[in-house]
Amino acid sequence: xxxxxxxxxxxxxAFDFESFVKQPQTILRFLSWIFAIVVFGTITAxxxxxxxxxxxxxxxxxxxxxxxxxxxxxxxxxxxACVAFLILDAHFPNISNATDRKRIVTAxxxxxxxxxxxxxxxxxxxxNQWTKTNAASIIADAARAVITFSxxxxxxxxxLSYFALRRYxxxxxxxxxxxxxxxxxxxxPYPNAPYGNSGVPAGYQQSPFSSSxxxxxxxxxPAY
Numbered sequence: 001x002x003x004x005x006x007x008x009x010x011x012x013x014a015f016d017f018e019s020f021v022k023q024p025q026t027i028l029r030f031l032s033w034i035f036a037i038v039v040f041g042t043i044t045a046x047x048x049x050x051x052x053x054x055x056x057x058x059x060x061x062x063x064x065x066x067x068x069x070x071x072x073x074x075x076x077x078x079x080x081a082c083v084a085f086l087i088l089d090a091h092f093p094n095i096s097n098a099t100d101r102k103r104i105v106t107a108x109x110x111x112x113x114x115x116x117x118x119x120x121x122x123x124x125x126x127x128n129q130w131t132k133t134n135a136a137s138i139i140a141d142a143a144r145a146v147i148t149f150s151x152x153x154x155x156x157x158x159x160l161s162y163f164a165l166r167r168y169x170x171x172x173x174x175x176x177x178x179x180x181x182x183x184x185x186x187x188x189p190y191p192n193a194p195y196g197n198s199g200v201p202a203g204y205q206q207s208p209f210s211s212s213x214x215x216x217x218x219x220x221x222p223a224y
Contacts, residue, residue, distance in 0.1 A: 020090060025163050028156050029089070033082035035153040039122075039146055040075030043068050046142040060139045061129035071126060071146060074118050078153065081111055102171060109164035116157040123150040 020026055047068045048057035059068035088104055095101050126147050133143075 023089070025089060025160065026086065028160050028163070029082045029086050032153060032156040032160065033079060033086075035149045035156065036075045036078040036082065038149045039153065040072045040079070042142050042146050043071050043075070046139060047071075047146070049139055060133065060143055061126055062133045064129050067125055067129045071122055071150070074115065074122055078115055078119075078157075081115070085111075098171075102168075105164060105168045105171060109161060109168055112157050112161040112164050116154060116161050119150055119154040119157055123147065123154055126150060 047060050049060050059065045061067040085108060088108075092101065092104065095104070126143075130143055130147060
């Protein structure tokens, strides 16, 4: 049996908080969590201007409400995903089922890859809309912060995708190398047939207690 599966030791070990905190994935998830808070928090708090009333509030990015909604949406989902994957990472070494581990790693890879792309789109859209905006000095810093941390989020989620892909490949290679189906293993110690051509079971050896008296083939009268 392999000593590790999908980048973590087999279940049964004690949780090491210090090692968990120092893992690159943990650090990247925490940074992604912070960046997501900055993005959707800044847009929610300072992202709407020209507010003579709540109904007249417009997005600070060229009055494009879709741009603000997009940033808030992926920011909130990224925030929740970081919390969920941090919990899964903490419990990952205690999961004994390799299939469950594979599902978690696959979900991590798929989500991280998708959010890398979505954050990059967010950065491009917000940058484009900001260049078309008549910026007021009171919101310029907030808008730049949203754009900057959208770019940082793209980097952190791309790195998370890389680590998830490496962990997925590590798990697959371990199972391919360490496990072989006995039905297809040519080096299996079990015979393919119960008897050989001579009618004697394969692997049969003569008993070490065979009689040493008389010559082979010489008739020995039975003793009564």
